[in-house]
Structures are given as C-alpha cells and as structure tokens.
Amino acid sequence: MTSRNILETKYRISEIAMALFLKEGYANVTVEAVAEASSVSRRTVFRHFQSKDELVFPDHTEHLGLVERCLAESAPGTDPVDAVIAATEESLRDFLSRPELVLRRYKLTRVVPELRKREVVEHERYVALTRSFLRDRLPPDAPSFQSMALAALIDAIHRSALGNWVREGGATDPLAELAAGMEWVRRLMVHQSAFSTAPVLLALLPDTPQTRRVLTSLKDQAKELD
C-alpha cells in the first residue's frame, strides 16, 4: 500500500508536469515549477524521476518489465519469433490501456526534440530486450544479423501501428495493423526457412465445391493484379 501511494504520487506529478509542458512549453517549465505545482519539493521530483524528460515517460519501467515478463513466461516450445510477437502485442495493449497518457506524450514528442530523443532511447531498450531474446533462441545457423534485424523490424511495425493510431486520434485499429504486420513478418520467416525454395503442391479433384472455391479465389486475386 505504501508502494501504491508512491506510484500514485509519481503519476500525479507526471500528469501535472505534462499539462504544464503542453501549456507553457517544455523548455519554459523548470523542475522547480513542476514541484511547486505538485506541492512537493524539487528534491522529491528527482527522487521519482531520474531526469526532467522522464516526467513524460512515467510508465517506462513498468512497461519494460511487462515485456520482459512476457518473454520470460513464454512456453519453452513456442517459436521465438512467435513469443516476441505475442510480447509485442501485449506491449501495444498496455499502451492502449493508457490512451490519455499516450496521446499527450505524442503531442509533446512531436514538438520537443529532446523528448523525441528520449522516446527513441526508450524504444531502443525494448529492441535490445527482444534482440537478446532472439539471439539466445534463434537457431545458431541463422545469419548473425537476423536477431537484430528481426527485433528492429518488429519494433518498427509496433511503432507504426501505434503512431498511426495516435496520429488519427484513435480512429484506427492498431492491434489489427500490428497483426497484419506480424503476419507479414511470419511470412518472411517462412519464406526464408522453407517455402521460398519449396514448391506448393496443390491437388484438386475436378468439379467439387472445394475446387470451385479455390478457383474463384484465384480468379479474384488475379483480377486485382490488372
């Protein structure tokens, strides 16, 4: 309960600070002003946040912990890429559960270069996490850059989905976008490992309902190519 109070004050300070930043401009608001508006001392602000820019990312520690737990708790048998995809989805869900925070943060990071830098660094932490996870679990005969490339790829799709959502003011379906992107990644992986060199063998009995469905599907897709 003490630990809940400390989180409450932390988030309270963060909210007040972000409101101030939005109203007066990040550079024009001193930590002193944030402390006064929050009715705490300057020293206390710096106990809860290691730096001024962290006031805009009060959830980053918990968030990273969530992703880490997701990866650690993934069933040992699952494909590592699938595990990372599941963790990424969980991460996105976590962001979506705090829409006000994410939206206000977006408004700030778009305008204040320093905060954008901090956001980039935050994402890098997340990428590093998934990268080391993949490096440990991916088959050792994979090219050395693959874990890094995959981690960057998945993070890019994650950022794209969240970015579109926040840019459109919450009108898109980021989870669907993420799923589509991840499907893309999965296909890339599959192509790499087997299907790109292996033929798809499809046997169809003539004039059955299944055959008709396949053929009309093919015909539809072929039309779209024109």
Next chain:
Amino acid sequence: MTSRNILETKYRISEIAMALFLKEGYANVTVEAVAEASSVSRRTVFRHFQSKDELVFPDHTEHLGLVERCLAESAPGTDPVDAVIAATEESLRDFLSRPELVLRRYKLTRVVPELRKREVVEHERYVALTRSFLRDRLPPDAPSFQSMALAALIDAIHRSALGNWVREGGATDPLAELAAGMEWVRRLMVHQSAFSTAPVLLALLPDTPQTRRVLTSLKDQAKELD
C-alpha cells in the same frame, strides 16, 4: 582554408577529449578539462560541439550529409530500395575510412550509457532520412509500415556489420556482411512484391511432355521435404 582550419581544430579537440574520456572516465572529465587540454576556452568547445557527448561524434554532421547526398543523387530510375542500399554501403565505407575514430568511439559507447544513448539517437536520424526517402518513392499501395520497417531493417544490418567488425578488432569484412544482408533484403522484397501476394496460375494440358516434366519436377522437390 579557414573552413579547413576550423575542422582541424574541431577534430583535434575531439581526439583530445576522447583520449581523456578513455583514460579518466567520461563523467570524471569536465568540459573545462577538455578545453584546458586542448588549449582553448570552454566557450570555444561549445561553439564547435553543441553538447559534451557530441565530442565523441565529431563526424556525424558530415556523415549524415554524405548519406543525404547519396540518396539525392541516386538516378531517378533506380529502385528506391537499391538506392538506399547503395547509400548505406557508402555510409559504411565512410565509417571504415576512419577506423581509429570508430574503434575509440566503440570503446566509449560500450561503457558510458549516456554515449550509447547518443549513438542510438544518431542512428535514428539516419533511419529517419532513409524512411522518408522510401515513403516518397515506394509504390503507394505498399503497406504503411513498409518504409519504416525497411529502413529499420537496413539500419540493423548496417549496425550489425559494423558492430561485428569493431568487436572483432577489424578482422571481419563488413562490406561483405552488408552485401549479404542486403541480398537477403532484396530477396524479401522480391517475394513481397510478386511471388507471395500474387497467385501463380499454372495451366497444364493432361498427358503432354511439358506436363510430365513439371509433375516429375514437383515430385522430386516434394521428396526433398521429407
């Protein structure tokens, strides 16, 4: 020539600063100390470098300019992905032309978190450049995340190649690694653009030599899958 002298002093200050950072530790060296060791005033250091951490990245402006020029000068007809790949290769070459700087920077960024953050931000700039280039030139029907994903992917491979080289003390061939990674990317793109989304429609007349050849070929390849 004045502009060459200013670059000379800039690089001179940078070298002295990096040597000091390596010897005494980044946090233990004040900008004042760097200025003294370089026989210039503190104010002059801050005229050449916008911040203390930039002392370790004296080439970043030129480097970014190089990449930007590479992209801008790419022939209009070339595939945008190929243009980015060429620019990335040029970027890697530029790094390799300053091995001492890159190696010392590596030693510092591995140890000093603040400098690693700065490095991440530096890479982000480069990714943003290629991303906007790709977004402008990629076919508009491509998925929205593709430019971001491609840029991240290419940067990851670039970092991986340079990172391996620097970790192994210059014993690897980073340009070859980059080329291999880029070949991988190119294959992904080909699969994406045609083979994976478009159906292959194959019509075979029954019982002709062509049909028999196709069928035996398929059968042989299917056997290899077991």
Next chain:
DNA sequence: ACAGTCAGTGGCACCCAGTGCCGTACATCG
C-alpha cells in the same frame, strides 16, 4: 506502551553543462 527501524520527504549546498553577451585579435576586401 515504548524504543528502534525504515521509507518517504524537505531543505540546502554544490557541481557542471549549456547560453547570452560583449570585447578583442586577425584576416579579407573595397
């Protein structure tokens, strides 16, 4: 009930990165 412990806090002094401003030395140009 009482002393001890510990987490959260306030207050203060201090360091140092980064900026604005002004004066100066020197090179270039008309």
Next chain:
DNA sequence: CGATGTACGGCACTGGGTGCCACTGACTGT
C-alpha cells in the same frame, strides 16, 4: 587604410542533477 566578417576568450547566469543531513510517520518486537 577603414570596413566587414570570423574565430576566439572571458564572464556572468540559468537550470538540471546529486550528496548530505534532518524530520516525520508508520510499522515492529519485547
């Protein structure tokens, strides 16, 4: 030779971030 422009030094000042000490209130064991 005066005028302009550029690189630099000196200096004062703001503000982020830290170390240290003292206080308070809640919890714990005897």
